[in-house]
Amino acid sequence: MTETEIYERLETYYEKEDPDLMVQEGEINSGRYETLILSQVPGNPNAVQGVYTISVDIQTGDVTEVRVLTDNRVRTYNLKEV
Numbered sequence: 001m002t003e004t005e006i007y008e009r010l011e012t013y014y015e016k017e018d019p020d021l022m023v024q025e026g027e028i029n030s031g032r033y034e035t036l037i038l039s040q041v042p043g044n045p046n047a048v049q050g051v052y053t054i055s056v057d058i059q060t061g062d063v064t065e066v067r068v069l070t071d072n073r074v075r076t077y078n079l080k081e082v
Helices: 003-019
Strands: 020-022 027-029 032-041 042-055 062-067 074-078
Touching: 003 020, 003 032, 020 042
Parallel strands: none
Antiparallel strands: 020 032, 027 032, 032 042, 042 062, 062 074
16 A cells, blocks of 8 residues: 555545544654544634544554544554455
């Protein structure tokens, strides 16, 4: 998967989940595409906050999602299958 393809798939996936989520452009580190998913702060339309940190294995499409807002819950899924 290319960097652009990963970004576009993440953007489509998270917009379906919640239209207020915004995927930041990421960077590749050691075969993984890493980025942050942001959301607007309720009651303050000018502020954003990090919701998830995302790490995608470029070869397999495996995604590790860590929810940073509340409990650091880790969820995994495959980007090629969504």
